[in-house]
Amino acid sequence: MRISYETVAAPGRPHNEDHVIAGPTWVAVLDGATAPAGVDSGCEHDVPWLVAQLGSALTHRLATRPGESLPDLVAAAIRATMAAHADTCDLTDPDSPSSTMAVLRRRDDLVDYLVLCDSPIALRRTDGTLTVVDDDRTGHLPGGRPYSLDLVRRSRNRPGGFWVASTEPEAAYEALSGSVEASTVSGALLLTDGVTRLMEWYGHPWEQLVDTAATDGPGELIRWVRREEQGRGAPSFAKRHDDATAAWISW
Template sequence: MFADLACATSPGSPGRPNEDLMIAGPSWAVVLDGATAAAGVDSGCAHDVPWLVAWLGGALAARLSTGAAAPLAAILEAAIADTAAAHGGGCDLGNPDSPSATVAMARIAGGRLEYLVLGDSPVLLATAGGGVRVVADDRLERLPGGRPYSLELVRRLRNAPGGFWVAAARPEAAAEAVTGAADLREVHAAGLCTDGITRLVDWYGWTWDDLAAALEERGPRAVIEAVRARESAQGPVRGKTHDDATAVWGRLTVP
């Protein structure tokens, strides 16, 4: 079980829905970050990104809350399949621009903290000896040619070998997630963040240790306020000025 769990989320713009989602139970937590559709892109789908995120989150919560012993990747695979089925026959799920989301998951089971990362929403493990271990999926940052990426390049390499993987309509994407586990005696807390939070590290000079310390000492809400302050003062490195930002921080119970 988590000894305690703190969560916060904030939309990037008051005029748009928050496409992030955080869900948690006594022994698990999930953070999803829906991929905002580019202007003029036809997703082939009757549903928007918040719909996809809500369905996927609900399917994950339904399985995790039962205490099922299946691996996290298997749980994600089944949740993606459930969500794909919920689209119905009117959506072109073969369209590579179909709504999608990144996934970060953590679960306490059998004296271990299990984790899964698919896409650019990392898991942070605060180690008992000090310091932070970052579990990340950086394939989006390693696409050929370097940023800025063209829409066609991203479209071609999304959920494709040699590209990057996200949760959309292909259940097999779950097998591409970064997964593992840590002994509960080796970690004292864990965090899950969307890339709206990790801007602090990627763009604004924080270290991962700085981020973990702020989550531990000041909490997720204060970290979101720190992101917003930097965005307003320095502007974005690329893209939108403010992104949806979500963070979860949980202290762990040592068995």
């Protein structure tokens, strides 16, 4: 596997709440959820701490448990992260820090994938088509955007709402996961939603995003999204800039 990635904080923000991990046969991107202003999360740690803890726990398990399923590994990483701050933080708080996860692993003749919340994976197939694994449940909450804080609280890690890595290990089993024959895949693109706005807001097709990553590298996607943000702005419900991460894998 050949893995390249780039992750960049939003302009004007001091910390990047995205995170990337990679190894010889796997890669994952995480996107921490920024708490609304004035919200007490019940946690003494910030979002970069959470994504670093989740990433570290997942790295260890991907490296040492190659035969376990991705949902099992993600659930174990969530449990380990919970244990790291259970004595100092209120893990029952509905506003506890959280993160998306997108994981891709080559395992013998298979490619395993897992998508938890809105960090999708696009698989480029050898026949030229794309298979996009996109957990878009955050885009279908009732009432339309902007969502109220109360609605997000009531919907997070609940049936009929959306699932995310936070304080519920069972969320891993609600992720979109599966396997495909490695011989049918020539590459894969993992993105956080700071980059998928190229498609969702600005109308660029997935094929163009994948072609750009394959030809010019994942960093070009981030430069592209910054140009679009500057020139075309953002919807009224969204922040103009977000942390942005892209990872491109080929073999």
